[in-house]
Amino acid sequence: MAHLRAAMCVEALDTVVDNLESGMTTTNSVALTVDDGTADFVDVALPILLEFQLPATLYLSTGFVDSRKSYPANGRPVSWAGLRDALSTGLVTIGAHTHNHVLLDRCSVAVATEELDRCNERIEDELGMTPRHFAYPKAVPARVDIEALVRARYRSAAVAGTRSNVPGATDLFRLYRSPIQNADGWEGFSRKVNGGMRTEDDIRRVINVARYRGKAS
Numbered sequence: 111m112a113h114l115r116a117a118m119c120v121e122a123l124d125t126v127v128d129n130l131e132s133g134m135t136t137t138n139s140v141a142l143t144v145d146d147g148t149a150d151f152v153d154v155a156l157p158i159l160l161e162f163q164l165p166a167t168l169y170l171s172t173g174f175v176d177s178r179k180s181y182p183a184n185g186r187p188v189s190w191a192g193l194r195d196a197l198s199t200g201l202v203t204i205g206a207h208t209h210n211h212v213l214l215d216r217c218s219v220a221v222a223t224e225e226l227d228r229c230n231e232r233i234e235d236e237l238g239m240t241p242r243h244f245a246y247p248k249a250v251p252a253r254v255d256i257e258a259l260v261r262a263r264y265r266s267a268a269v270a271g272t273r274s275n276v277p278g279a280t281d282l283f284r285l286y287r288s289p290i291q292n293a294d295g296w297e298g299f300s301r302k303v304n305g306g307m308r309t310e311d312d313i314r315r316v317i318n319v320a321r322y323r324g325k326a327s
């Protein structure tokens with residue numbers, strides 16, 4: 111985060127989407143996004159965001175917060191109270207990530223509609239805001255009929271990609287993201303910050319098609 115603050119222009123996702131839409135050239139513009147909604151977003155990430163005064167978006171799967179069911183790898187879900195604290199800082203916005211983290215390339219339109227609407231309703235009821243941005247669970251893009259549901263409900267949607275989004279030439283419902291992993295080390299992180307490691311991401315996505323075969327969420 112220290113590197114990002116020094117070297118890049120870290121902006122709220124709304125600002126980045128505005129600039130991508132208008133075609134304004136913003137060099138070194140970055141939006142920070144986090145998926146799912148584990149407690150470490152509030153316990154670990156939020157103090158760091160506050161220290162460096164960096165805005166971030168949390169794409170939330172609301173079903174885990176409601177049920178208190180753990181995410182894979184024992185990821186304890188965040189609480190609604192913790193999310194209200196995060197919002198009160200003014201640095202955090204909440205995006206949608208379906209209610210039960212369903213993969214939108216393989217469910218019915220009815221299930222997808224229920225998943226998107228339920229997620230939005232829970233965020234509205236608990237946090238008093240309507241999510242404007244969406245991230246596809248596991249970055250798996252939706253079928254065309256389901257993508258239309260996403261386009262009707264949000265301002266933007268994030269997929270995978272590990273490459274930069276070009277102002278004026280970006281589909282706001284296919285926003286590329288660069289997932290940051292511990293294994294990246296400093297070199298990998300630096301390359302991703304500059305829009306690199308696209309090939310590595312493409313290979314990982316091909317492998318993931320096999321990994322997610324037969325799974326629903």
Ligand SMILES: [Zn+2]
Nearest residue numbers: 145146247248
């Ligand atoms: Zn997720």
